[in-house]
Amino acid sequence: MKAKKRQNEPALVYAAQRGDKEALQLLLTRNWTWLKGLVYSIMGLPDQIDDCLQDICVRVIRKIDTLREPERFRPWLATLARREALKYRQHRARQPMQLDEDIAELSSGSRQQSENLEQQELCRQILKAIRSLPEKYRRVFMMQHAGDLTYGQIAEILDVPVTTVQIRLVRARRMIYNEVVNKNSKKVWGK
Amino acid sequence: MNVEMLEILIGKYLDGEITPSEQQILEAELNKDPEAEELLRQFQDLHDRSCEVVASELLGQGKTPEEIFTLAYQRQSKNPFHSIIKYRGIIRFAAGVAAGFIIGLTLHFVLPAATIQNSSVPREVFARNTNNQESPSQETSPQQLTGQTGDVVRNVDWYNFTDEQGNQWLIEGLRENIVRPAVYDGRI
Numbered sequence: 001m002k003a004k005k006r007q008n009e010p011a012l013v014y015a016a017q018r019g020d021k022e023a024l025q026l027l028l029t030r031n032w033t034w035l036k037g038l039v040y041s042i043m044g045l046p047d048q049i050d051d052c053l054q055d056i057c058v059r060v061i062r063k064i065d066t067l068r069e070p071e072r073f074r075p076w077l078a079t080l081a082r083r084e085a086l087k088y089r090q091h092r093a094r095q096p097m098q099l100d101e102d103i104a105e106l107s108s109g110s111r112q113q114s115e116n117l118e119q120q121e122l123c124r125q126i127l128k129a130i131r132s133l134p135e136k137y138r139r140v141f142m143m144q145h146a147g148d149l150t151y152g153q154i155a156e157i158l159d160v161p162v163t164t165v166q167i168r169l170v171r172a173r174r175m176i177y178n179e180v181v182n183k184n185s186k187k188v189w190g191k
Numbered sequence: 192m193n194v195e196m197l198e199i200l201i202g203k204y205l206d207g208e209i210t211p212s213e214q215q216i217l218e219a220e221l222n223k224d225p226e227a228e229e230l231l232r233q234f235q236d237l238h239d240r241s242c243e244v245v246a247s248e249l250l251g252q253g254k255t256p257e258e259i260f261t262l263a264y265q266r267q268s269k270n271p272f273h274s275i276i277k278y279r280g281i282i283r284f285a286a287g288v289a290a291g292f293i294i295g296l297t298l299h300f301v302l303p304a305a306t307i308q309n310s311s312v313p314r315e316v317f318a319r320n321t322n323n324q325e326s327p328s329q330e331t332s333p334q335q336l337t338g339q340t341g342d343v344v345r346n347v348d349w350y351n352f353t354d355e356q357g358n359q360w361l362i363e364g365l366r367e368n369i370v371r372p373a374v375y376d377g378r379i
Contacts (some may be wrong), residue, residue: 021264024260025260028256028260029256029257029260032256033250036249036250037245037249040248040249044370046248046249046253047251049249050253050254050259052261053256054259054262054263054266055263057259057260057262057263057264058263058267061263061264061267062267064259065238110363116338122240123240123243123244123247124242126237126240126241126244127244127248130244130245132196141241142245142249144206146246146249146250147243149272150208151206151208151224166199166202167199169196169202169206170198170199170202173198173202173234173238174198175238176237176241177233177234178238180237186312
């Protein structure tokens with residue numbers, strides 16, 4: 001199914017370049033989850049993500065006809081998204097921010113899914129650990145967990161070797177594990 | 192097997208990227224080492240919870256992709272300058288060429304006349320040697336054509352020029368077909 005989607009992507013790009021609005025929408029919605037994960041990993045917080053994604057959509061609509069290699073739509077989209085997200089991050093860096101309040105607020109989403117307080121706390125710690133990852137590890141981690149992408153696809157999008165993706169994922173996992181285990185000793189994973 | 196290699200294999204297993212041969216190696220390691228088995232269990236739990244956290248953090252919040260795309264498309268359609276912005280490189284280039292052409296033409300027609308008219312040097316500061324008339328004796332004199340040291344002597348007009356600071360200058364200009372030396376009398 002994934003392969004079929006991939007085969008259609010250049011055709012969709014051609015159609016979008018000819019002004020087909022539905023093709024453009026389909027292109028973006030198919031790549032939405034990893035795109036959102038990428039933007040989140042750069043911005044670090046979920047606020048303003050929708051605004052940033054909207055700006056990315058506007059840029060894609062304006063620039064799609066400049067894409068010369070339709071088969072490289074994903075790396076192109078990732079580059080464009082990275083630039084926009086960095087702009088937002090720089091803009092936000094100039095404004096004062098309270099991280100603790102933000103995390104407490106954001107954990108409410110996972111609170112709904114968690115069944116008890118211990119699990120809520122664990123999810124909150126994992127979220128905090130993900131946010132504290134260095135950006136290059138967070139980017140790979142978020143794309144893998146949000147976008148359901150293979151290592152090869154992540155490598156293609158980020159324009160890095162597959163082995164780099166593997167190593168970054170392993171290290172990201174280890175960093176999160178250490179962060180959470182250090183705070184909860186060995187009982188963290190007990191059920 | 193070292194820990195990093197084990198973690199790579201566990202990671203590939205959790206992400207569904209493990210090959211059959213790698214899975215055999217991993218299973219052998221898990222059977223041999225209980226700590227490796229415990230590590231796999233813990234990483235599996237971390238992986239599951241991470242997926243939950245990421246899903247609730249990203250996918251359960253905000254607008255849908257369709258809503259965002261529609262908003263972006265409307266925003267884009269409302270921009271009347273989009274076609275201008277799209278071709279702004281070509282427009283800039285054409286405007287630059289046109290401006291250069293106009294400026295060049297203007298300079299071509301205006302500048303020579305302006306240079307003569309706007310000469311900042313007042314005419315009265317020149318004092319021309321109006322008595323520089325050639326005498327027949329000098330004109331025909333062979334000694335005047337060459338100096339005492341054998342240098343060729345050229346006939347010139349000369350001018351006195353006083354600049355804005357009050358300095359006086361002797362300016363010599365060659366005259367055609369008249370042999371007469373310039374003379375500096377040492378008074379300036």
